[in-house]
Amino acid sequence: MRTPVIPLFLFSDFITQFGAGVLLTSTNWYVLDMTGSNTLVALVSAANTVSGLVVSLFGGMLVDRYRAQNVALASHIIRTILVVIPLLLLIAFGFRIEFMVLLVLNNGIGWNLYYPSSKALIQAITNRRNVTRVNSAAEVSMQIGLFASGAVAGLLYRYWGFILIMVVSAVMFLAGILSTIMLVALLKGGAQAVPARNEGIVAGMRGGIAYLWHNMVITGLCIVLYTPFVIGNVNQTLLPGFVQTGLHADSIAFGAIQSLWGVGACLAGLTVNLIGRRIAAERMLIASIAALIVFGLALFLWQSLPVTGVLTFISGYADAVIRITLYSRLMGLIPSAYFGRTLSLMNAISLILQTLLSQVAGVMMDVVSVASGYALICAASVITLLVFLRTRSAMTEAAEPAKATYPSTR
Numbered sequence: 284m285r286t287p288v289i290p291l292f293l294f295s296d297f298i299t300q301f302g303a304g305v306l307l308t309s310t311n312w313y314v315l316d317m318t319g320s321n322t323l324v325a326l327v328s329a330a331n332t333v334s335g336l337v338v339s340l341f342g343g344m345l346v347d348r349y350r351a352q353n354v355a356l357a358s359h360i361i362r363t364i365l366v367v368i369p370l371l372l373l374i375a376f377g378f379r380i381e382f383m384v385l386l387v388l389n390n391g392i393g394w395n396l397y398y399p400s401s402k403a404l405i406q407a408i409t410n411r412r413n414v415t416r417v418n419s420a421a422e423v424s425m426q427i428g429l430f431a432s433g434a435v436a437g438l439l440y441r442y443w444g445f446i447l448i449m450v451v452s453a454v455m456f457l458a459g460i461l462s463t464i465m466l467v468a469l470l471k472g473g474a475q476a477v478p479a480r481n482e483g484i485v486a487g488m489r490g491g492i493a494y495l496w497h498n499m500v501i502t503g504l505c506i507v508l509y510t511p512f513v514i515g516n517v518n519q520t521l522l523p524g525f526v527q528t529g530l531h532a533d534s535i536a537f538g539a540i541q542s543l544w545g546v547g548a549c550l551a552g553l554t555v556n557l558i559g560r561r562i563a564a565e566r567m568l569i570a571s572i573a574a575l576i577v578f579g580l581a582l583f584l585w586q587s588l589p590v591t592g593v594l595t596f597i598s599g600y601a602d603a604v605i606r607i608t609l610y611s612r613l614m615g616l617i618p619s620a621y622f623g624r625t626l627s628l629m630n631a632i633s634l635i636l637q638t639l640l641s642q643v644a645g646v647m648m649d650v651v652s653v654a655s656g657y658a659l660i661c662a663a664s665v666i667t668l669l670v671f672l673r674t675r676s677a678m679t680e681a682a683e684p685a686k687a688t689y690p691s692t693r
Contacts, residue, residue, distance in 0.1 A: 288408055288469055289417060295462035296401060297424040299359060302455025304432030305439065305448050306366070307390060308541050310383065312523045312534055313445045317378050321524045325645025328520045330384040332638040334391030339631035344491075344624055346399045351407060352470055354400035356463040362393030363456040370449045386449075395634075399626045406614045406622060408470075416556055422603050423552035432545075437538020491624035501616055503674030505625070507568065508609040509633035510667040511602040514575060514660050516637040517644050521656040529586040529653040536588065540595050547599025555607050564608050571601035572668045579661030583654050636663075 311324050318324075345354050369386035376382075401421070409417045439448050495502045526537045558567065578598040582591060617625050640663070644656030 291462060291466050291469065292404065293420055293424045295459050295466060296421060298455050299459035300425045301432050302452040303390060303394065305436040306452040308432065308436040308538060309440045309445060309448050310387060311519060312440065312537060314383055315523045315527065321645045321648040323380060324523060325520050325642050327383050327387055328516065328641045329638050331387040331391040332516060332634045332641065334388045335395040336631050336634040338392050338395040339627045339634060342396050342399060342627050346403045351400040351403040352463065352467045355397055355404065356460065356467060358393045358397035358400065359456055359459040359463055362389045363453060363460065365389030365393065366449055366453045366456065370453065373446065395630065402610065402626060403622050419552045419556050419607055422607050423549050437535045440534050491621060491628050494621045494625060495628060500674055501613065503670055504609055504613060505629040507667055507671045508606065509629050510663060511605050512633050513636050513640065513663055515602065517640050517656065517660055520641040520644050521648065524648050525653055530588050530591065532588060540592055543592050543596040544599035547596040548603035551600045551603035552607065555604050567604055568608060568671060571604040572664055572671060574598060574601035575664040576661055576668065579657045579664055583657040583661060586654055
């Protein structure tokens with residue numbers, strides 16, 4: 284693969300994740316500021332995850348049937364539209380909760396098209412020797428763009444307001460469209476093998492389900508892989524109210540805490556490849572899941588700004604280690620014809636859990652205590668550890684793609 288392709292992909296990934304990050308960080312805070320209700324914050328989060336769930340039901344098939352770079356381009360166009368329309372509505376009519384629901388669809392729909400397509404694209408433009416290195420670079424790009432943008436969002440929100448954040452986000456997505464068009468031109472159709480187009484969506488999804496059913500080790504690893512997404516979404520719901528009410532801090536502190544998650548994840552992206560040469564992947568994963576357990580338990584028990592900051596940094600590191608390690612392993616296991624739909628099916632399950640747990644967490648914050656939702660994070664992490672302990676013995680056996688079973692989709 285020609286060298287400009289990977290840097291251009293990483294640049295496009297960075298600017299679009301930055302655009303998503305400033306918006307994602309500030310949206311929940313804005314809703315809480317305007318309504319004072321954690322339940323409504325959870326409702327907006329639910330709109331994000333439910334729309335993502337719907338897209339996940341067919342998004343993976345789009346990635347498997349069409350070139351990943353084209354699906355990524357379509358996702359950026361959708362995200363731009365779904366920022367510009369709510370922006371114009373807010374300017375014209377002022378705050379309404381339905382406008383915020385429309386706004387978060389840009390992430391629910393756009394991100395759930397972009398994420399599997401970006402991973403399929405990495406699989407296509409890398410080889411097994413450098414896949415971990417490229418995944419690490421992609422993780423750094425994503426975290427700098429997505430979570431480290433929290434500090435920028437906090438400052439923009441406090442001094443210039445939410446409207447400017449929406450404008451910045453729209454500009455970033457437009458830049459993502461232009462850079463992805465350049466990427467499509469560079470690839471010229473050579474990077475992504477396209478499966479047979481006569482396979483219908485229903486048949487394709489059946490094939491994906493059959494593939495997961497016949498490869499339970501991969502299914503178990505996917506469950507562990509998607510736990511950070513569940514925890515991250517629940518934390519996004521909890522954090523505004525936790526910072527504002529529990530820690531008595533402002534939007535700048537909120538953005539700084541979000542940034543610490545990103546800093547930890549970036550550090551993981553820079554170091555996990557080196558650490559992986561000295562420590563077995565299984566041990567790294569167990570330690571990372573244990574860190575997430577401590578994160579949920581400690582914030583449930585203590586409401587301290589320094590403790591929250593330190594644990595957020597550690598959890599960001601652990602979160603990224605899980606994703607980088609398992610994505611690299613799964614890219615060597617799952618054939619390209621099943622890659623998109625496998626991730627999308629597991630993502631759909633993840634989104635169902637995100638929706639349910641975020642709603643429960645929001646209600647718990649309003650009814651029980653501001654920190655009570657972190658008990659859910661702790662419990663989810665414990666369950667994940669148990670799942671991994673059941674599957675880790677098979678990780679070595681599953682190291683070769685030939686071991687996997689590829690069912691017929693006919």
